[in-house]
Amino acid sequence: MQILVQQIANGLMLGSTYALIALGLTLIYGIMNIPNFALAHQGVAAAYITYFLMVAGKFDYWPAMAISILAACILGVVIERCIFHPLRKSPPVNFFISALGLMLILENVVLIVAGGAQKKMESGFGEVLTIFGFTTTGQRLLVILIGFLLLAACYLLIKKNKYGIAIAATAQDPEGAQLVGINTSGIHMLTFAIGSGLSAVAINLIGPIYLISPAMGHTPIAKAFVVVILGGMGSIPGAVLGGYLLGLLESLGAGYISSDFADLFSFLVLVIVLYFRPTGFFGEKQ
Amino acid sequence: MEILRVTELTKSFGGLTAIEKLSFGVEKGNIFGIIGPNGSGKTTLFNLIHGFYRPTRGTIVFQGKTIVGKKIHEIADSGIGRTFQTTTVFQERTVYENVFLASAGESFHFLSSIFWRSNKYQQTFLNSLENTDRILKLIELASLRDELAGNISQEAQKRVAIGMALATEPELLLLDEPTGGIPIEETEEIVNLIRKIRNLGTTICLIEHKMKVVMNLAERILVLNYGRKIAEGDPKEIRNNQEVIKAYLGEDYAIAEGY
Amino acid sequence: MRYKYLWVLIFIFLLFIPFLVGNNKYYFHIIIMTLIWIMIAISINIVTGIAGLLSIAHGGFFGIGAYTSAILVTQHGVSTYISFPVSMFITGACSLVIGYPVLKLKGHYFAIGTLIYGIIITLILEKWESLTKGPYGIIGIPPEDSFPLPFIGKINFDSLANQYYLILIFTIAFYSIMSRLLKSPNGLILLSIREREELTESLGIDIRKNKLICFIVSSVMMGIAGALYAHYIGYLSPEDSSIFMQFQGVIFCVIGGLGTLWGPIIGSVILNIIPEFLHFFKEYRLVFLGVLLISFVTFFPHGIMGLVPKSLSPKDILRRE
Numbered sequence: 030m031q032i033l034v035q036q037i038a039n040g041l042m043l044g045s046t047y048a049l050i051a052l053g054l055t056l057i058y059g060i061m062n063i064p065n066f067a068l069a070h071q072g073v074a075a076a077y078i079t080y081f082l083m084v085a086g087k088f089d090y091w092p093a094m095a096i097s098i099l100a101a102c103i104l105g106v107v108i109e110r111c112i113f114h115p116l117r118k119s120p121p122v123n124f125f126i127s128a129l130g131l132m133l134i135l136e137n138v139v140l141i142v143a144g145g146a147q148k149k150m151e152s153g154f155g156e157v158l159t160i161f162g163f164t165t166t167g168q169r170l171l172v173i174l175i176g177f178l179l180l181a182a183c184y185l186l187i188k189k190n191k192y193g194i195a196i197a198a199t200a201q202d203p204e205g206a207q208l209v210g211i212n213t214s215g216i217h218m219l220t221f222a223i224g225s226g227l228s229a230v231a232i233n234l235i236g237p238i239y240l241i242s243p244a245m246g247h248t249p250i251a252k253a254f255v256v257v258i259l260g261g262m263g264s265i266p267g268a269v270l271g272g273y274l275l276g277l278l279e280s281l282g283a284g285y286i287s288s289d290f291a292d293l294f295s296f297l298v299l300v301i302v303l304y305f306r307p308t309g310f311f312g313e314k315q
Numbered sequence: 316m317e318i319l320r321v322t323e324l325t326k327s328f329g330g331l332t333a334i335e336k337l338s339f340g341v342e343k344g345n346i347f348g349i350i351g352p353n354g355s356g357k358t359t360l361f362n363l364i365h366g367f368y369r370p371t372r373g374t375i376v377f378q379g380k381t382i383v384g385k386k387i388h389e390i391a392d393s394g395i396g397r398t399f400q401t402t403t404v405f406q407e408r409t410v411y412e413n414v415f416l417a418s419a420g421e422s423f424h425f426l427s428s429i430f431w432r433s434n435k436y437q438q439t440f441l442n443s444l445e446n447t448d449r450i451l452k453l454i455e456l457a458s459l460r461d462e463l464a465g466n467i468s469q470e471a472q473k474r475v476a477i478g479m480a481l482a483t484e485p486e487l488l489l490l491d492e493p494t495g496g497i498p499i500e501e502t503e504e505i506v507n508l509i510r511k512i513r514n515l516g517t518t519i520c521l522i523e524h525k526m527k528v529v530m531n532l533a534e535r536i537l538v539l540n541y542g543r544k545i546a547e548g549d550p551k552e553i554r555n556n557q558e559v560i561k562a563y564l565g566e567d568y569a570i571a572e573g574y
Numbered sequence: 575m576r577y578k579y580l581w582v583l584i585f586i587f588l589l590f591i592p593f594l595v596g597n598n599k600y601y602f603h604i605i606i607m608t609l610i611w612i613m614i615a616i617s618i619n620i621v622t623g624i625a626g627l628l629s630i631a632h633g634g635f636f637g638i639g640a641y642t643s644a645i646l647v648t649q650h651g652v653s654t655y656i657s658f659p660v661s662m663f664i665t666g667a668c669s670l671v672i673g674y675p676v677l678k679l680k681g682h683y684f685a686i687g688t689l690i691y692g693i694i695i696t697l698i699l700e701k702w703e704s705l706t707k708g709p710y711g712i713i714g715i716p717p718e719d720s721f722p723l724p725f726i727g728k729i730n731f732d733s734l735a736n737q738y739y740l741i742l743i744f745t746i747a748f749y750s751i752m753s754r755l756l757k758s759p760n761g762l763i764l765l766s767i768r769e770r771e772e773l774t775e776s777l778g779i780d781i782r783k784n785k786l787i788c789f790i791v792s793s794v795m796m797g798i799a800g801a802l803y804a805h806y807i808g809y810l811s812p813e814d815s816s817i818f819m820q821f822q823g824v825i826f827c828v829i830g831g832l833g834t835l836w837g838p839i840i841g842s843v844i845l846n847i848i849p850e851f852l853h854f855f856k857e858y859r860l861v862f863l864g865v866l867l868i869s870f871v872t873f874f875p876h877g878i879m880g881l882v883p884k885s886l887s888p889k890d891i892l893r894r895e
Contacts, residue, residue, distance in 0.1 A: 365776065367772070386780075387772075387775045387776055388775050388776075388777075388778050388779055388780045388781070391775070391776055391777060391778035392778040396776075397776050399773070399776075403770060403772075403773045404773075405765075405766050405769050405770060405773070406769070407765075407769060408762070408765070408766065408769075412762060415759070415762070416759070416762050416763065416766055416774075416777065417777045419759040419762075420777060420778050420779055421763070421778065421779050421780065421784075422759070423758065423759045423760055425760050425784070425787045425788075425791070426791075428754065428755065428758035428759065428760040428761070429751055429754045429755050429758070429760075429791075430754075440759070443759070479777065480776075480777075482777075483777055483778050
């Protein structure tokens with residue numbers, strides 16, 4: 030029983046991370062149709078900013094993280110305007126190539142500036158706690174907590190707030206949205222900024238748990254793509270639930286089957302899901 | 316002899332019923348017109364016959380065999396050709412390639428295309444070339460054969476689309492608004508082409524908005540409104556049919572004009 | 575028609591390369607790897623450029639082809655005359671098993687579906703240690719078995735020059751396959767499936783079957799390239815089947831011109847040879863490459879072949895003389 034709770038807690042933590050990145054990706058990929066393979070790398074770059082602020086600038090964890098998230102959002106807008114916006118009339122595969130180029134740039138700039146060795150972020154929440162009979166660290170709980178809050182906030186934002194509705198409208202019908210006076214350019218920038226910010230939050234939160242390294246974005250982004258597709262492209266509940274599902278699958282798989290095969294197990298499950306639901310759980314039926 | 320019989324055909328999308336309990340038959344060798352206000356289900360009907368949609372209820376029988384549930388390419392293979400409302404040709408291929416593709420279809424085995432082109436292959440290839448030439452002549456576009464289909468006029472593109480559908484050697488040809496987007500003055504060539512095709516033995520089903528065209532061409536007309544049949548008959552009967560006039564012009568007009 | 579002489583010149587140049595390079599292992603390596611990348615790019619061009627299917631699983635097929643031959647030769651002492659055909663068969667079988675369900679998906683869903691399968695293949699290669707020796711990979715893969723020729727005697731493939739010629743022959747074969755395909759009715763079918771699927775289907779063409787055959791043929795081609803790579807370089811690791819390796823191939827195709835006849839060759843040559851002239855540190859080179867990629871697709875969306883005037887590029891389909 031103890032193991033089960035432990036694995037579930039771990040799964041929720043992984044799930045929060047995946048859900049945050051997947052949510053950012055479903056906004057950018059599902060809604061703007063930009064397969065941004067560099068999204069996780071954007072988050073990693075932000076985490077490195079936090080790291081340097083903390084180590085060299087002597088900032089505390091929270092202020093450093095706040096600044097890095099802001100920087101990530103601004104960088105996101107710059108990326109959207111300079112890299113992806115000019116491609117809007119190109120064949121779709123070109124978005125993909127640009128994203129790969131961006132990935133190369135981000136990963137190697139970080140490598141050049143910070144070096145390849147893994148770095149430890151000290152957030153101050155590292156002590157081991159024992160709650161409800163299972164051991165964890167404060168940081169891990171933080172991931173779950175902030176993850177939940179942020180995802181709920183985003184959900185409300187999209188559903189209730191006028192900007193959120195504008196995002197949904199632009200996604201469904203860009204021309205119609207323009208006709209009713211929505212500034213689609215602005216919405217694109219906003220969507221990209223939110224997506225980048227979410228990725229930054231995710232990597233910043235798990236930074237202190239796992240070590241940060243320049244190439245650490247490779248695996249999360251691949252999983253995020255899978256989650257977005259399985260949840261249904263552009264579906265926010267799909268991305269969030271899918272992220273948590275993947276996190277739990279991995280964690281339970283690692284605990285009960287074997288940590289070696291956890292990854293393989295989760296992907297096989299996902300393949301089966303995709304077979305029965307070709308447009309994802311919440312995706313539009315073709 | 317009937318080439319197509321539709322019985323109690325119904326198609327619903329969730330809460331919306333696009334076609335309801337539609338029944339009619341098409342005689343072999345006829346030009347059969349289908350008219351009705353916007354949204355009355357005409358294109359949906361074609362989509363159902365052609366296999367793009369599955370009916371919710373009802374049957375479609377073509378040449379004595381039911382075609383409900385078959386895949387699009389199987390239905391096309393069995394003798395139904397079709398053009399689309401929005402002109403669909405392959406924009407990035409030449410006119411010649413468009414028609415050749417339709418003519419050659421799947422006659423060539425993938426691996427033999429790459430590796431060993433047998434005598435049979437070459438003969439089939441020559442046949443397709445001949446067929447393509449024949450159709451280009453029929454649709455009077457032989458002079459434009461090497462132009463990219465995306466670069467020619469709308470009217471010519473429509474003829475290419477018809478030529479492509481013809482190249483599959485259909486018994487029944489479904490034409491969805493063949494004069495769509497073309498001013499009435501320029502429709503004569505297409506109208507003549509349609510007659511020529513029928514005279515060569517192909518049955519034609521025609522969706523049209525231009526009354527002049529359809530009254531001119533069709534021997535029998537089906538009128539749809541809100542997915543239901545409101546009239547069926549020859550052009551003269553349809554012209555004078557109260558329900559039809561009401562559907563198109565509104566009840567008030569009908570009353571005002573004394574119908 | 576003046577083209578014919580150009581081809582002969584190029585062919586003679588290619589034949590003489592080993593003499594020009596001499597004993598320089600480094601140059602040989604670059605050239606041979608470029609040829610292998612050309613083969614990869616051609617395979618990707620067939621499935622993605624011509625048929626329009628962005629399959630991210632193809633890197634995995636490269637790995638399956640490579641590993642199958644390597645395992646048969648190193649662990650079971652089989653000759654390459656047998657291991658190559660078996661490798662082709664196994665790659666083909668895997669791609670049939672994967673292709674059949676995944677081709678039900680459309681568009682983005684298809685791409686990500688193949689991504690999942692690609693990742694699964696890499697994971698299996700990593701985890702199935704008893705077969706593939708896990709993350710450490712297989713080492714000590716010998717070159718292909720010698721080939722007896724009349725009069726000349728046995729040709730063995732220990733020397734770099736002979737490896738080069740062997741791989742060159744296959745590369746030319748790959749090019750011919752792509753060229754024959756593009757100029758045939760089946761190539762036309764694939765191009766039209768890529769442009770407008772429903773229209774193609776309404777002409778009586780079974781698009782699922784055509785996509786599947788194209789998927790399998792291009793996968794087997796990847797497998798062959800993989801096997802050749804394995805026996806050239808002598809060692810393999812699961813990384814060689816990764817999705818990022820696949821991405822590289824896509825990049826070469828797009829830079830050269832996706833869907834064109836010469837695009838994959840031009841892209842592979844440029845992106846393999848030019849970095850050799852840039853003597854920056856690896857990381858700076860990669861940043862530069864990233865910037866280059868982004869600028870390129872922004873300003874030249876159709877790749878290098880998009881810049882070539884139509885009259886100079888090869889005629890694609892059904893050119894009737």
